[in-house]
Amino acid sequence: MTSPLVERLAQLGSSARIALHDDRGPLSFAELMDRALRVRGALLAAGARRAAGGRAAPRSLDGERIALLVSPGAPWVSAFLGVLLAGGIALPLSPLYPPAELAWLADDAGVERVLVSDDLAAVAAPIAGGRAVLRVEDVERAAPGPLSATSDLAADDPALLLYTSGTTGKPKGALLTHRNLAVQAELLRAAWGFSEQDVLLHALPLHHLHGVSIALLTSLLAGGATRMLPRFDAQRVAAEIARGSATAIMAVPTMYQRLFEQVDRGGAPGFAAGARALRLATSGSAALPVTLAERWRDLTGAIPLERFGMTEIGVGLSNPLDPGARRPGWVGSPLPTVEARITDDAGNVWAPGDGGGASAPGGGAAPDSASAPGGGVAVMRGELWIRGPSVFKGYLGREDATRAAFQEGWFRTGDVAERSGDGCFRLLGRTSVDILKSGGYKLSALEIEEALREHGAIAEVAVVGVPDEAWGERVVAVVVAAPGREAECATGPLRAWARERLAPYKIPRDAVVVPGLPRNAMGKVVKPALVKAIAEGRLPGR
Ligand code: MLC
Numbered sequence: 276m277t278s279p280l281v282e283r284l285a286q287l288g289s290s291a292r293i294a295l296h297d298d299r300g301p302l303s304f305a306e307l308m309d310r311a312l313r314v315r316g317a318l319l320a321a322g323a324r325r326a327a328g329g330r331a332a333p334r335s336l337d338g339e340r341i342a343l344l345v346s347p348g349a350p351w352v353s354a355f356l357g358v359l360l361a362g363g364i365a366l367p368l369s370p371l372y373p374p375a376e377l378a379w380l381a382d383d384a385g386v387e388r389v390l391v392s393d394d395l396a397a398v399a400a401p402i403a404g405g406r407a408v409l410r411v412e413d414v415e416r417a418a419p420g421p422l423s424a425t426s427d428l429a430a431d432d433p434a435l436l437l438y439t440s441g442t443t444g445k446p447k448g449a450l451l452t453h454r455n456l457a458v459q460a461e462l463l464r465a466a467w468g469f470s471e472q473d474v475l476l477h478a479l480p481l482h483h484l485h486g487v488s489i490a491l492l493t494s495l496l497a498g499g500a501t502r503m504l505p506r507f508d509a510q511r512v513a514a515e516i517a518r519g520s521a522t523a524i525m526a527v528p529t530m531y532q533r534l535f536e537q538v539d540r541g542g543a544p545g546f547a548a549g550a551r552a553l554r555l556a557t558s559g560s561a562a563l564p565v566t567l568a569e570r571w572r573d574l575t576g577a578i579p580l581e582r583f584g585m586t587e588i589g590v591g592l593s594n595p596l597d598p599g600a601r602r603p604g605w606v607g608s609p610l611p612t613v614e615a616r617i618t619d620d621a622g623n624v625w626a627p628g629d630g631g632g633a634s635a636p637g638g639g640a641a642p643d644s645a646s647a648p649g650g651g652v653a654v655m656r657g658e659l660w661i662r663g664p665s666v667f668k669g670y671l672g673r674e675d676a677t678r679a680a681f682q683e684g685w686f687r688t689g690d691v692a693e694r695s696g697d698g699c700f701r702l703l704g705r706t707s708v709d710i711l712k713s714g715g716y717k718l719s720a721l722e723i724e725e726a727l728r729e730h731g732a733i734a735e736v737a738v739v740g741v742p743d744e745a746w747g748e749r750v751v752a753v754v755v756a757a758p759g760r761e762a763e764c765a766t767g768p769l770r771a772w773a774r775e776r777l778a779p780y781k782i783p784r785d786a787v788v789v790p791g792l793p794r795n796a797m798g799k800v801v802k803p804a805l806v807k808a809i810a811e812g813r814l815p816g817r
């Protein structure tokens with residue numbers, strides 16, 4: 276079966292309607308597709324030249340991984356679509372990554388070619404050795420191949436590789452197929468009412484699912500326009516909203532927090548009226564504090580539409596489009612074709628069709644009649660498992676991790692959730708203390724610890740997430756210093772040292788030097804005790 280993603284792009288490809296509007300100006304769907312087909316043509320032609328014997332250009336890159344180091348805007352989108360149309364797998368990289376991280380990602384993904392924009396050529400230097408580096412500005416001028424030649428791309432071909440942190444030291448590359456991406460975009464188009472009339476204001480990073488799939492592809496495949504900004508800047512976003520340049524925004528909670536700070540500074544004239552005029556404002560990637568949701572409601576008349584998603588599954592659960600039916604603090608119910616189930620520690624299961632009760636082989640999974648909305652009926656708590664056509668294919672080169680992530684065909688999210696009697700879900704935390712969320716970025720405490728352990732002045736370290744109003748969780752490193760080297764482990768010097776090794780958003784905001792770490796009988800650091808001590812001010816942590 277042909278790729279549904281390519282079929283949809285082909286339908287849109289002759290339209291003169293605006294697809295994308297960046298700081299250089301507007302671009303129609305026809306112009307965008309023309310550029311994407313030129314990128315495709317150049318990738319295939321260069322592939323043929325590299326192949327021995329100078330064969331004719333192949334029809335597909337057969338899953339070659341192509342890294343993108345391109346600034347947000349039209350060149351990013353044409354490069355991304357060009358890779359997909361060529362049968363390659365796009366690996367979007369962030370210019371925020373330091374050289375060591377870029378090199379690790381490119382190696383792990385087996386990247387042979389890198390597409391760069393002119394302004395990021397220097398950033399790509401650490402991964403240029405032994406790899407072909409193509410300038411998007413050049414390949415966009417290559418001859419476009421015919422779209423018909425893409426018809427042999429299949430729905431289950433992988434299209435996108437996104438690295439996501441887990442409970443192992445290094446991140447894993449999640450492979451999403453053409454079908455996954457098409458299904459995710461279609462589910463959100465239908466659930467959130469996206470159409471050709473919409474203009475989505477886009478200021479999300481493009482190396483994660485929220486920016487690339489949930490926002491960009493939903494808007495693009497619905498035939499709407501995307502107003503893409505070079506980065507999130509609260510003043511700029513507030514001004515765009517104030518002047519009514521969009522009908523919809525998608526954001527992480529920290530972005531809402533930043534917008535309110537902008538309003539409080541008096542730096543957002545006309546923002547309230549612009550925000551009220553938006554058709555839709557969604558929040559995800561991290562829990563939206565009820566206080567923020569209510570502040571948005573006071574300003575606009577409705578709380579943001581909060582939904583739950585994950586790199587591996589797309590958006591699984593969503594509040595309704597009808598503002599009156601949204602529930603603050605809850606993430607809604609499963610989208611069509613998505614199945615959700617809750618499994619508690621004892622293996623008891625709540626699954627669809629159980630009417631809220633437990634369907635455990637062993638029976639009776641601790642349902643209680645807590646004061647949830649829809650109340651009085653059984654409430655289930657446990658790990659959230661998801662199944663459906665939007666769920667990813669697996670982790671690149673990590674068969675063990677892929678196997679461990681699934682059970683009986685269900686993807687285990689690692690999130691602890693509660694289901695109300697009327698089928699609405701709320702997230703309660705993670706099954707692992709080592710997964711943190713800061714400003715919508717998922718971080719692995721183990722990965723950060725691994726990097727910090729290379730510092731000669733650090734004898735022992737535990738990285739924890741401390742609840743924080745602005746970031747959701749604030750990353751704090753609790754450090755035991757080598758004798759006489761405490762000063763090197765203070766916040767300032769440690770952050771400066773870490774800049775070479777970790778993306779800026781992974782670097783601990785604070786470092787606390789302690790004489791020893793609390794450990795249990797098994798010798799494992801008791802991280803909840805550290806979080807509590809910092810939150811209660813018994814350890815400085817700020
Ligand atoms: C930036 N910094 C962060 C940070 N973002 N620190 C911790 N956590 C973060 N998320 C650092 C900067 O490097 C800088 O450090 C300092 O904080 C101030 O930077 P800033 O310029 O004020 O921040 P800014 O660049 O504006 O970034 C804030 C943000 C950004 C909210 C715009 O974090 C962001 O784009 N978050 C979105 C993440 C996202 O898209 N997640 C989706 C994952 S997919 P210094 O040292 O230089 O001062 C997913 C699935 C789903 O979760 O359901 O959606």
Ligand code: AMP
Binds near residue numbers: 484558559582690717
């Ligand atoms: P990522 O791996 O970066 O895609 O992050 C996915 C994780 O983000 C999920 O497993 C959740 O822990 C978290 N998340 C996403 N949306 C929400 C939400 N609305 N509320 C709370 N957590 C969320």
